[in-house]
Amino acid sequence: MSAEIWLTQLHENGYRLTDARRIVVETVEKSARALTPIEVYDIARKKYRALGLVTVYRTLEKLEELHLIQRVHQPLGCQAFISAGEGHQHLLLCQNCGQVAFFEGDDLDVLTKSIAKKTGYQISEHWLQLFGLCADCRPI
Amino acid sequence: MSAEIWLTQLHENGYRLTDARRIVVETVEKSARALTPIEVYDIARKKYRALGLVTVYRTLEKLEELHLIQRVHQPLGCQAFISAGEGHQHLLLCQNCGQVAFFEGDDLDVLTKSIAKKTGYQISEHWLQLFGLCADCRPI
DNA sequence: TTTGCTAATGAAAATCATTTTCAATAAGTA
DNA sequence: TACTTATTGAAAATGATTTTCATTAGCAAA
Numbered sequence: 156m157s158a159e160i161w162l163t164q165l166h167e168n169g170y171r172l173t174d175a176r177r178i179v180v181e182t183v184e185k186s187a188r189a190l191t192p193i194e195v196y197d198i199a200r201k202k203y204r205a206l207g208l209v210t211v212y213r214t215l216e217k218l219e220e221l222h223l224i225q226r227v228h229q230p231l232g233c234q235a236f237i238s239a240g241e242g243h244q245h246l247l248l249c250q251n252c253g254q255v256a257f258f259e260g261d262d263l264d265v266l267t268k269s270i271a272k273k274t275g276y277q278i279s280e281h282w283l284q285l286f287g288l289c290a291d292c293r294p295i
Numbered sequence: 296m297s298a299e300i301w302l303t304q305l306h307e308n309g310y311r312l313t314d315a316r317r318i319v320v321e322t323v324e325k326s327a328r329a330l331t332p333i334e335v336y337d338i339a340r341k342k343y344r345a346l347g348l349v350t351v352y353r354t355l356e357k358l359e360e361l362h363l364i365q366r367v368h369q370p371l372g373c374q375a376f377i378s379a380g381e382g383h384q385h386l387l388l389c390q391n392c393g394q395v396a397f398f399e400g401d402d403l404d405v406l407t408k409s410i411a412k413k414t415g416y417q418i419s420e421h422w423l424q425l426f427g428l429c430a431d432c433r434p435i
Numbered sequence: 436t437t438t439g440c441t442a443a444t445g446a447a448a449a450t451c452a453t454t455t456t457c458a459a460t461a462a463g464t465a
Numbered sequence: 466t467a468c469t470t471a472t473t474g475a476a477a478a479t480g481a482t483t484t485t486c487a488t489t490a491g492c493a494a495a
């Protein structure tokens with residue numbers, strides 16, 4: 156997914172294309188790890204000094220609404236965002252460098268059905284996230 | 296797990312048993328759904344008027360540290376706590392009433408190993424959470 | 436092009452959750 | 466019972482996020 160596609164998506168949904176939005180989109184889209192609003196602000200401001208933090212919050216909000224980015228939940232906090240994978244994807248986070256990898260939702264169906272039977276719940280969604288060390292960070 | 300056991304755990308770890316702690320423990324332990332600090336405060340204060348919100352925060356912090364409660368991550372926020380299950384457990388949340396059910400981590404090993412192979416990550420932890428409607432809330 | 440409407444902006448203020456500070460109190464041991 | 470010190474609640478401080486508002490700029494229509 157490229158920055159252009161994100162901008163097109165914004166435009167098609169009635170949002171105007173501004174310099175501030177272009178910079179925020181580019182920053183988030185480029186990053187291999189999840190970024191908090193402040194981090195986006197700090198990085199983006201290197202290229203666009205006038206950018207306001209409020210605009211970062213507002214742009215992230217819109218990108219999330221369009222499912223172009225997703226919030227990443229971690230033990231230390233849940234304010235960071237990463238580019239959303241296409242389709243139903245799960246996250247794999249490197250605990251050392253923060254790099255995020257995506258993987259397919261594969262088969263949780265069997266587990267889900269068994270849990271539904273045991274608990275009486277009607278299950279409609281699941282969150283799965285793995286933590287570990289990426290190929291670069293793990294010990295040899 | 297009963298409130299008494301939690302209090303014993305606190306005591307054994309060098310913490311004093313106070314009325315404030317007893318009330319907070321009882322409130323969280325009794326609840327079938329995850330409660331935020333403010334919710335704990337509001338409920339607990341009905342029985343113990345003098346309770347301070349700060350004490351709620353501090354008590355929850357200690358209970359989490361002793362793994363007696365755990366934080367629950369949800370789309371709308373991640374500040375709520377629920378009594379922790381014993382051993383490695385996952386959560387199943389009712390999207391209507393908020394009730395929380397626990398289930399065993401069962402076998403994610405196969406999936407985990409396959410993902411590790413594909414991505415090159417060394418995987419050490421996983422988070423799995425299911426959402427749905429509990430037996431009482433689901434349509435007939 | 437140029438114009439005009441209005442969405443979008445950034446700064447400052449407001450809000451909300453959480454943490455820190457501090458003097459008074461009370462738990463639990465000696 | 467007395468003493469030590471962890472714990473308390475109130476108030477202040479902090480930090481993240483949201484709201485307000487006057488100004489600016491995107492972009493559709495002329």
